[in-house]
Amino acid sequence: MPASSEPFIRIEGLRKTYRTRGEDFLAVSDVTLSIEAGELVSLVGPSGCGKTTLLKILAGLHPYDQGTVQIGNPAHPFDPARDIGMVFQQALLLKWRRIIDNVLLPAEILGLPMKAARERARALLDLVGLAGFEDKYPYELSGGMQQRAAIARSLVHDPKLLLMDEPFGALDALTREKMNIELLRIWRESGKTIVFVTHGVQEAVFLGTQVAVLTAGPARMADHFEIDLPHPRTLDVKTEPRFGEYARRIYRLLGME
Amino acid sequence: MDSGWARRFGLAILVHLLLLAAWHFFVVLGEVPKFVMPTPKATLESLFSGNYRWMENIWVTGVEIFGGYFLAVGVGVTLALFFSWSRLLDQLFMPLLVSLNMVPKVALGPLIIVWFSYGIFPNTLIAFSIAFFPIVLTTARGLREVEPDLLDLVRSIRGSRWQIFVKIQLPGALPYIFSGMKVAAVLAVAGAIVGEFLGSEKGLGYLMLQVQVTLDTAAMFMAVILITLLGVILYGLVLGLERLLVVRDARVQ
Incomplete structure (x- = not known):
């Protein structure tokens, strides 16, 4: 893979508001992210933090008010009409x-x-x-x-980009863990770039090469950081001290500590 | 599973035969006068005696039921399609249809006869007017029931309105269409007969009024049975078509 100065996905200063009943309602803001081709990025946060909105903006389904969203680079050209795959909770x-x-x-x-x-x-x-x-x-x-x-x-x-919106949210806990492992395998074998929305902190850390933490009220991206845990990951990774530290960092950003 | 089906079918036959037997013994043992209730045998015999012109009357009533019904399916489904394509049409006419649905269609019978005189056509129209509403309402509902996420999935790869309609909306609405069609099948039969009661020169409903005058109860019973059979045939056709077109799990129970 040729080294490229441009990331596959570049989001800068993204902000979107909805207008309902004459009032502006902030859907998502302060999103700045760089995603390399082949990454699996977790978007984690509570309901109303704008993670689904962000996903739909990436899918080209929603317009946005401010900022830049750019998908594709010379090494990985992106056709918005056919390079999106989507998976939902149902x-x-x-x-x-x-x-x-x-x-x-x-x-x-x-x-x-x-x-x-x-x-x-x-x-x-x-x-x-x-x-x-x-x-x-x-x-x-x-x-x-x-x-x-x-x-x-x-x-x-x-497609070059796979967008997943809480795909395992409706499954029971054990099936969900199993599907997490399966997803990592599918991701490795297919080599896709995946953006994975979840409200599960453990799931976000376990899956992600990078995690973006979004908070609600106001809806904004609080932080993002790389998850430096070795691949291929197994459930053992969850017992590593670093796994706990990442999780704690997310909980802190979400104001849950 | 196969033997379970045979068992249920056998039981269904049995319970019908039991009803016939109960009817027979009720009349015979109760010494019920035959102008009040004929035996099953006397009822069946009326099919081969007298000048009832069964075939002609069955044909006329059948044409009214099936004609009115298929007209209702055609017009009802088509209208619902227009509603799903145009939000304005939907918002304009759906409330109107819901109100009109509350009109007892049977009460329109005398009016329809004033407008269109006696005969097969006004009776078909009455059958149509009563069968039409459940079809258009359930079809419109079925076409509306599309998961928003599924629409997003199709739109994310720039699927067209037409593709959404053909691949998702229409097949998704089929179970609803059939549930409306099943309700309508029963109603169409009632509509045609009401039309014949109100004014007619032919048909099984007309025949019932004729033989009522002479207290020919056996022929009245036979007419009711034949009307029922016409309904059963229509319902069976719809059920068969549903089985052919709709996957088991997608059927509205």
């Missing part, structure tokens, strides 16, 4: 489609050659641990498995 699979056809949805929308896309979808289902479930319907899968299918769907058009 899997949002189409109930009437088989798993493989759910995974293919973005490929259909982008009009990609379907034969190749179908092969890719199979490979991705294999990657997320759903080999053999291609022809099942969503209701035949557990919540965790549905979320795996949603991750496969977010990757099928080979």
